[in-house]
Amino acid sequence: MHPTKRTLMSLAVASACALAALPAHAQVPTQAEPAGDSNVTAGASGAPGSTVSSADQIPEVKVTATRYSTSLLKTPLAVSAFSQDQLTRKGATSLKDLAGEIPNVVIQNTGLDSAVQITIRGITSTNFTETGDPAVGFHVDGMYSPRPQGAQALMFDVDQVEVLRGPQGTLFGRNSTGGSVNVIAAKPDFSGNYGKADIDIGNYRKKQVSLVQNVKVNDKLALRGTFMKVTRDGYANQMRDLSEANAPQLGWVPDGKPDVDQRFNKVIGKDKYYTNQDQWAARLSALYKISDDLTFKAAYEHFQDNGAGGAPFRDCDASAGTRYACAPGTGKWDLLVNVPGEVDMQIRTLRTGLSWTVNPTTTFDYTFQVADQKRSEITDDDMGMQHAAPFQINGAYPNTPDGNWGTWPLTDSFHRTLSSRYLSTVHEAQLKQTLGNVQYVAGLFWMHERNRIDYEMTNTIQKPYGDVGSVLYHQPNRQVDAKAAFAQADWKFMPTWTGTLGARYSIDSKEDKGGEVYGANWKGDPAYYNGLYSQGTPGTPGFHVHNGTDLTDAMGGSVAAYRLYGAPTSNDHKETWRKVTWRVGLQKQMTPNQMAYASVSTGYKAGGFADKTDSCNYHKCADGKPGVVTFLPYGPEQVTNFELGYKGKFLDNRLSLSATAFWMKYKDMQLTGTYFINQIIPDNGLPCPSDQPKCDVYEAWRTINVGKVDIPGLELEWDYRPWRGARFGGGFAYINTDVHDFREFSDDYQCDIRVELGQTPCPPAYTGPDKALQGRRLYNIDGNHLPNTPKYQVNLSFSQEFALDNGYRITPYVKVNWRDKAYFDLRNSEFDVVGRYQKAYALTDASVRLDTPNDKWHAELYVRNLADKHAAQARESVFGGFMKAYYVEPRMFGFRVGAEY
Numbered sequence: 001m002h003p004t005k006r007t008l009m010s011l012a013v014a015s016a017c018a019l020a021a022l023p024a025h026a027q028v029p030t031q032a033e034p035a036g037d038s039n040v041t042a043g044a045s046g047a048p049g050s051t052v053s054s055a056d057q058i059p060e061v062k063v064t065a066t067r068y069s070t071s072l073l074k075t076p077l078a079v080s081a082f083s084q085d086q087l088t089r090k091g092a093t094s095l096k097d098l099a100g101e102i103p104n105v106v107i108q109n110t111g112l113d114s115a116v117q118i119t120i121r122g123i124t125s126t127n128f129t130e131t132g133d134p135a136v137g138f139h140v141d142g143m144y145s146p147r148p149q150g151a152q153a154l155m156f157d158v159d160q161v162e163v164l165r166g167p168q169g170t171l172f173g174r175n176s177t178g179g180s181v182n183v184i185a186a187k188p189d190f191s192g193n194y195g196k197a198d199i200d201i202g203n204y205r206k207k208q209v210s211l212v213q214n215v216k217v218n219d220k221l222a223l224r225g226t227f228m229k230v231t232r233d234g235y236a237n238q239m240r241d242l243s244e245a246n247a248p249q250l251g252w253v254p255d256g257k258p259d260v261d262q263r264f265n266k267v268i269g270k271d272k273y274y275t276n277q278d279q280w281a282a283r284l285s286a287l288y289k290i291s292d293d294l295t296f297k298a299a300y301e302h303f304q305d306n307g308a309g310g311a312p313f314r315d316c317d318a319s320a321g322t323r324y325a326c327a328p329g330t331g332k333w334d335l336l337v338n339v340p341g342e343v344d345m346q347i348r349t350l351r352t353g354l355s356w357t358v359n360p361t362t363t364f365d366y367t368f369q370v371a372d373q374k375r376s377e378i379t380d381d382d383m384g385m386q387h388a389a390p391f392q393i394n395g396a397y398p399n400t401p402d403g404n405w406g407t408w409p410l411t412d413s414f415h416r417t418l419s420s421r422y423l424s425t426v427h428e429a430q431l432k433q434t435l436g437n438v439q440y441v442a443g444l445f446w447m448h449e450r451n452r453i454d455y456e457m458t459n460t461i462q463k464p465y466g467d468v469g470s471v472l473y474h475q476p477n478r479q480v481d482a483k484a485a486f487a488q489a490d491w492k493f494m495p496t497w498t499g500t501l502g503a504r505y506s507i508d509s510k511e512d513k514g515g516e517v518y519g520a521n522w523k524g525d526p527a528y529y530n531g532l533y534s535q536g537t538p539g540t541p542g543f544h545v546h547n548g549t550d551l552t553d554a555m556g557g558s559v560a561a562y563r564l565y566g567a568p569t570s571n572d573h574k575e576t577w578r579k580v581t582w583r584v585g586l587q588k589q590m591t592p593n594q595m596a597y598a599s600v601s602t603g604y605k606a607g608g609f610a611d612k613t614d615s616c617n618y619h620k621c622a623d624g625k626p627g628v629v630t631f632l633p634y635g636p637e638q639v640t641n642f643e644l645g646y647k648g649k650f651l652d653n654r655l656s657l658s659a660t661a662f663w664m665k666y667k668d669m670q671l672t673g674t675y676f677i678n679q680i681i682p683d684n685g686l687p688c689p690s691d692q693p694k695c696d697v698y699e700a701w702r703t704i705n706v707g708k709v710d711i712p713g714l715e716l717e718w719d720y721r722p723w724r725g726a727r728f729g730g731g732f733a734y735i736n737t738d739v740h741d742f743r744e745f746s747d748d749y750q751c752d753i754r755v756e757l758g759q760t761p762c763p764p765a766y767t768g769p770d771k772a773l774q775g776r777r778l779y780n781i782d783g784n785h786l787p788n789t790p791k792y793q794v795n796l797s798f799s800q801e802f803a804l805d806n807g808y809r810i811t812p813y814v815k816v817n818w819r820d821k822a823y824f825d826l827r828n829s830e831f832d833v834v835g836r837y838q839k840a841y842a843l844t845d846a847s848v849r850l851d852t853p854n855d856k857w858h859a860e861l862y863v864r865n866l867a868d869k870h871a872a873q874a875r876e877s878v879f880g881g882f883m884k885a886y887y888v889e890p891r892m893f894g895f896r897v898g899a900e901y
Contacts, residue, residue: 057653058719063162064142064182066488067171067430067441073647076500076587076597078165078660078715080105080731084158084186088198089813089847091864091892092155093208093230095138095181099888100795100817100843102163103715103733105179106788108873108886109310120165121664122711122737122786123178123639127672127703135605135637135670137168137176140183141299141351143369144174146424146449146480156281157212157226159184165715166641166662167603169581170488170502174447177603177639177666185299188214188222188287195901202894205271206232220289229280234273235890236311237331240265241338241384244547245409258338258548260412261460264378265338265548274311274341275889280304293357301349308341309377314385315875315883322757322833324881332870333890336384338548339414345375361434369426378416385882412548413459418557420453440489449480458528458556465538466545468528468555470519472562473611475571477513482506482606488583500585500599508577508606515571517611518562527564530555571612573631579604579638594648601641605670609633610702615678617698622679622774632677634703640665654721664711671826672703676746679774694748697765697775706826707742709786711735725801725811733793737786739826744772747779747827750834753881759831784828788874790820790840807853818842824875834877841871843888856900863893 061072065079072081080102082092092098096116099107106119117124118136125135138145155161161183168176193215200208208230215223242258242265258265271278285299313333316326353367430443458470488502519528526534533550536543555561562568585599609631616627647658677698682688688695713735720728751762763777785791797815804810823829824836847862865888872885 056721056724058649058656058721061160063160064184065162065164065171066490067142067443068432068439073593073649073656073658074589074595075647076585076595076599076645078643078645078658078662080163080165080717082161084160087155087158087161088896089849090815090845091862093228094155095161098161098163100793100819101731102165103717103731103793103795104165104713104735104789105163106790106822108788118178118181119788120163120178121662121713122709122735122789123666123669124788125670125672127670132608132672132703133175133605135175136178137172137174137180138183139172139180140349140369141185141353141367142182143351143367143426143428144172144445144447145371146426146447147371147373147422155183156210156228157186157224157283159186165660166643166664167581167601167639169601169603170486170504170583171441173484173486173504173506173581173603174445174482174508175605177605177637185283185285186212186224186226187297188224188285190216190219190222190287192216196898197901198896198898200230200894200896202232202892204233204235204892206230206277206892206894222287224285224287225283227280227282230277231271231279232277233270234276234308235333236273236275236313236335237333238268238270238273238335238337238340240267241336243336243338243384243410247409255547259410259461259545260338260384260548261414261551262338262548263551263553264340264414266340268340272308272340274308274335274337276308278306278308295355296353297355298350298352301347301351303345303347303349305343305345307343309343309379310886311335311341311383312874312876312884312886313383315872315885318835318875318883318885319833319881322881324833324883332887337380338384338412339378339380341377341379343375343377345373345377347371347373363432365430365432367426367428369424371422371424371426373420373422375420375422376417379414381413381415382411382878383884385878385884410461411459412461413457415455415457416557418454418456420451420455422449422451424449437492438489439492440487442487443485445482445484445486447480447482451478451480452476453478454559456557460551461545465535467526467535468546468551470528470556470562472518472556472559474516474518474559474562474568475512476515478515479509479511479513481509481511490587496589498587498589500583500587502583504581506579506581506604506606508579509574510606510608511574512571512609515573515611516568517571518559518568519556519565525565527562527566528556530561530564569612571631573609573612575607575609575633577606577636579636591648593650593653594646596646597644599641599643599645601643602639603641604636604638607633607635607670607705608703613677613700615698616680617677617700619680619683619698622681622696623771624681627678630677632700632702634670635668635705637666637668637670637705639667655718656720657718658716660715662711662713662715664709664713666709666711667707668705669707669709670703671706672701674699674701675704676776677702694775706745708740710738710740711786712738725803727799728797730794730796734791735789736791737789739784739786740782742781742826743778744776745779745781745826746776748777749825749827749829749836750877750881751777753834753877754831757831757833757881759833779827781826781828784826785823787824787826788822790822792820794818809851811849811851813847813849815845816842817844824872834881834883836875836877838872838875841869843867843869843871858896858898860896861893862896863891865889865891867891 061081062069063072063075063079063081065075065077096107096109104121108117120136123135164180168180172180195213198210210228213225241260243260244254245259246254281303283301288296314326319325349371351369356364425448427446432441453475455473460468462469484504484506486504491499581602581604583601587597589595612631614627615630641664643662645660649656680696680698682695716732747762755761763779766773766776766778795817799811799813801809801811820840822838829836844866845864846866847860849860851858868891871888875885877883
């Protein structure tokens with residue numbers, strides 16, 4: 001057995017045995033119920049003679065992680081649950097606000113394609129486009145949501161949010177290699193007509209309002225309407241980019257006009273700056289009792305995001321003391337922008353469900369969902385970052401016989417989704433039945449998604465000639481189809497022992513119909529100008545590179561304009577994958593308040609493919625042969641999880657504790673980025689010049705399957721009420737991801753800059769006989785950690801309720817989330833200047849809340865990131881030695897008030 005695995009398993013068993021010796025008092029076990037609305041109920045009273053009241057005990061939490069409604073502490077899975085009250089206390093309005101709250105879970109806003117990136121136990125996805133899939137399944141009311149942007153939807157008026165850690169290959173099986181998130185919306189009820197309203201006012205002119213209204217129409221029909229809107233200025237200090245190059249010796253003679261693109265560069269207010277918020281959401285749901293045994297439910301939800309999107313910022317700490325350092329006086333939130341961000345994302349969803357109680361031991365559920373997501377956006381890719389240091393000028397202009405292109409004094413690029421639509425349908429049927437000591441759920445799943453997108457990437461100043469390089473991806477019909485049959489049974493074969501066996505058979509296919517790629521980054525092609533501008537011929541009199549005012553809206557930006565580039569590349573292609581995933585488990589109810597379990601489970605995520613390309617980029621390959629057609633396909637990724645767990649209540653039910661030890665084998669990891677495709681012969685047939693060491697290597701943005709990873713870890717969660725009115729909660733996580741068998745890893749990161757800064761140089765390019773390794777700078781990453789996976793995490797929270805004589809209650813609350821050092825690449829680049837890592841840091845939140853005697857209204861003062869910590873969630877190098885990073889939000893504070901009626 002792997003030594004780390006042996007240590008963790010021994011620790012988990014020892015912990016369970018030690019905790020079993022603590023005093024535990026009787027509590028009647030709850031029988032599993034068919035999963036419907038998740039709920040939270042008061043815990044059972046203490047042992048006979050106990051003086052502890054139910055108000056001082058840990059409330060019992062029900063979860064639906066097994067597709068049945070079961071007690072959280074009796075569910076043999078690693079799952080965390082959050083109620084709406086807990087989400088409100090944390091200030092959570094989207095999934096990213098739960099970052100740091102859950103052991104071995106990292107949630108961050110990528111700023112790419114309006115998506116949220118979720119990493120569970122080191123497993124994540126790095127492709128948020130229409131060609132990619134998340135590694136953590138996102139569900140609403142148990143129904144799969146295929147787009148990661150769905151996780152952005154405001155979490156409002158929910159019963160509970162459940163986060164399952166580890167592969168969910170049976171019950172929540174699609175694309176859940178890392179885990180699954182299930183947002184359970186609050187449902188209409190028949191208790192009467194009531195409502196509530198909340199207002200939140202904060203810094204950066206934050207204004208948030210939420211409304212809930214429940215209506216009992218009659219004994220058979222109940223309705224519930226909810227609405228939420230939030231606006232907030234961007235915390236970025238956004239300035240207009242009017243940069244003009246000044247390098248007369250290279251032909252850049254100042255003329256008083258900006259050289260960066262001015263088509264989008266307008267004056268806007270702070271409410272339109274990057275990092276702002278401008279979102280609203282509404283939901284109307286209905287519950288109808290057709291009969292005593294048959295219930296119908298439906299919900300329509302509309303989410304609208306009109307924000308500017310997230311943004312990376314100059315990483316001044318990572319380049320201090322070098323010529324890439326930030327200019328004096330540069331602020332940590334400064335942005336220099338000539339393309340203000342604009343997002344228009346609309347998600348409309350209809351969910352319906354029919355629940356039939358066939359008899360007291362059998363239920364049948366059918367659910368249907370249709371989701372329609374439309375999105376357009378534009379983002380400045382460079383954010384003016386190359387202007388913070390003196391221009392680097394080398395080589396000759398515009399070209400020399402040795403192929404040296406030089407380095408241009410400006411870089412200006414953007415990307416935009418001109419339009420997109422993701423239309424998906426999901427069907428799921430479940431049969432749940434109890435037959436004596438056997439309880440099972442069996443089901444059928446079918447998801448179909450049809451996507452279309454027009455996506456443009458543009459670099460408006462290219463070396464060597466300063467012309468525009470641009471590509472338009474016109475994908476009118478990209479389809480994803482996923483079908484599955486699954487079943488899982490629990491057999492109580494002895495009074496305190498339960499065995500679990502489950503399996504899922506999945507068929508996934510992806511198809512591109514009519515997909516086309518227009519344009520190219522070829523040098524000297526004037527097609528982008530659409531005949532509206534001519535810069536002349538390089539090296540002849542009159543040649544003039546366009547300035548920022550020469551570009552117009554009639555250039556690029558449409559299929560019609562891009563047809564000037566010539567015939568597009570066709571992308572028609574289809575791939576299919578099949579897989580069986582399974583789960584085996586054993587559960588021991590040691591006492592009514594304590595249980596332990598062991599399980600082995602598997603998960604898989606379907607493969608995919610990219611756009612059609614020539615394997616040598618229309619050059620001759622290094623062996624002298626022409627390239628071949630390829631769609632750069634990649635295969636599924638797979639994970640096997642071995643897990644031991646313990647859950648229990650102690651001290652008259654005032655303390656709950658769960659402990660999980662796991663060891664996961666992760667293979668064929670899907671990694672998206674710019675990767676090697678082939679070695680080619682350059683057009684001029686000459687060796688690569690010093691400033692272009694990879695001119696004979698063809699690499700492109702793609703997804704590859706790489707290596708194997710061992711992932712051992714330990715997770716603890718507790719909730720403790722030590723005395724009247726006090727609550728101490730927290731969690732601890734340990735994980736030690738270990739990458740191996742990645743023999744083809746190429747260390748191409750900032751080779752020239754590392755030499756310039758005196759850091760460890762890149763390895764030499766491979767020139768041996770293995771064609772698959774040609775041109776790669778082979779580097780051994782065995783033993784390295786997965787990106788964005790801190791080895792240790794700790795989160796602690798404490799609150800104390802003070803009861804006043806007049807019946808009012810005041811509750812101070814403080815929370816600290818600490819995370820260890822984390823890397824942002826597989827190389828684990830820990831360089832002083834261009835390093836891609838974040839040192840250990842802690843974030844602190846605090847609040848104080850006032851509740852009235854009858855709980856009719858409450859008020860709260862809060863602050864998040866109390867110390868205004870400036871910590872990176874991602875880091876990378878751009879434009880040479882310049883560094884950029886996505887940071888946690890600055891200090892946020894405000895005032896909330898809410899009322900119930």
